[in-house]
Amino acid sequence: MSLVLIRKNAPTDAWVAALAQHCPDLAVHVWPDIGPVQDVEFVLSWAADPGVIASFPNLRAVFSLGAGADHILHDATVPAHLPVARMIDPSLTAEMVQFVTLAVLGHTRSYRQLLAQQAQARWVRPEPVGKRVGIMGLGGLGTACATALTGMGLSCVGWSRSPKEVPGVRSYAGDAGLAEFLAHSDILVCLVPATPALAGVLGRKTFDALPRGAYVINVGRGEHLNEADLIDALQSGQLSGAWLDVFAKEPLPAEHVFWQHPAITVTPHIASATVPATAAAHVAENIRRARAGQPLAGQVDRALGY
Numbered sequence: 001m002s003l004v005l006i007r008k009n010a011p012t013d014a015w016v017a018a019l020a021q022h023c024p025d026l027a028v029h030v031w032p033d034i035g036p037v038q039d040v041e042f043v044l045s046w047a048a049d050p051g052v053i054a055s056f057p058n059l060r061a062v063f064s065l066g067a068g069a070d071h072i073l074h075d076a077t078v079p080a081h082l083p084v085a086r087m088i089d090p091s092l093t094a095e096m097v098q099f100v101t102l103a104v105l106g107h108t109r110s111y112r113q114l115l116a117q118q119a120q121a122r123w124v125r126p127e128p129v130g131k132r133v134g135i136m137g138l139g140g141l142g143t144a145c146a147t148a149l150t151g152m153g154l155s156c157v158g159w160s161r162s163p164k165e166v167p168g169v170r171s172y173a174g175d176a177g178l179a180e181f182l183a184h185s186d187i188l189v190c191l192v193p194a195t196p197a198l199a200g201v202l203g204r205k206t207f208d209a210l211p212r213g214a215y216v217i218n219v220g221r222g223e224h225l226n227e228a229d230l231i232d233a234l235q236s237g238q239l240s241g242a243w244l245d246v247f248a249k250e251p252l253p254a255e256h257v258f259w260q261h262p263a264i265t266v267t268p269h270i271a272s273a274t275v276p277a278t279a280a281a282h283v284a285e286n287i288r289r290a291r292a293g294q295p296l297a298g299q300v301d302r303a304l305g306y
């Protein structure tokens with residue numbers, strides 16, 4: 001039986017090697033060279049073209065190469081009964097914590113301003129900024145970020161669809177808790193899943209509920225952001241800046257206004273990447289579970305969309 005790895009325009013050798021080590025009984029094929037189609041038991045993918053996953057008749061499960069499985073769920077042809085799992089990988093979590101820490105501290109320590117001042121040999125101490133962090137989305141990644149930032153002495157609040165308990169983090173839940181959560185977020189970090197209900201959540205209504213001069217970090221998905229509302233909020237001073245790592249259209253087109261905006265930091269969707277050497281263990285465990293008819297680790301609730 002086999003697994004097909006779908007990772008277009010990206011290296012696959014490290015994945016093939018890691019899977020061979022963790023799943024020695026499994027043939028691994030790299031799309032579009034799939035081997036005998038009836039042998040394909042699993043797909044491990046990032047952004048497969050719509051219809052591709054549905055073309056394997058004997059699939060047991062589909063695994064996302066990333067923390068988000070939205071790229072699989074958005075393909076309406078993926079059979080509804082097929083279990084889908086997001087990636088859970090200690091390296092992916094660690095990288096996200098490091099990246100969010102970088103973005104938060106970059107803002108709280110006025111790093112862009114300091115670099116600009118150095119270029120002009122100007123010795124100026126930046127004005128203090130609001131430092132309370134709000135983590136929107138308390139899943140595995142959001143919880144790890146909230147815990148790490150709290151451990152560094154930053155005050156952190158969290159928000160999620162259903163109530164969550166994270167030690168040292170005041171947590172709010174659902175529509176009822178959103179306004180209060182936002183009112184406590186000088187720095188808003190978006191780590192919610194990409195569900196239709198959360199499309200555009202980083203928009204005018206949310207920005208207006210933040211303290212004036214708040215800072216927004218988007219490491220979720222581009223679809224979470226209403227781009228025009230962000231530009232307006234920066235223009236009016238309701239927001240002081242934003243760090244964007246994900247975009248509705250990637251790569252971000254060279255002519256996009258975000259590139260040159262003085263208050264926006266653009267990074268090319270690099271917050272965290274799955275590391276084959278560690279992530280292959282998660283894939284191997286999910287292969288074992290799928291074959292045993294058990295729920296997958298990180299199995300997506302297809303109704304909830306994450």
Ligand code: GLV
Nearest residue numbers: 065066067068272
């Ligand atoms: C990347 O965006 C991921 O979902 O891991």
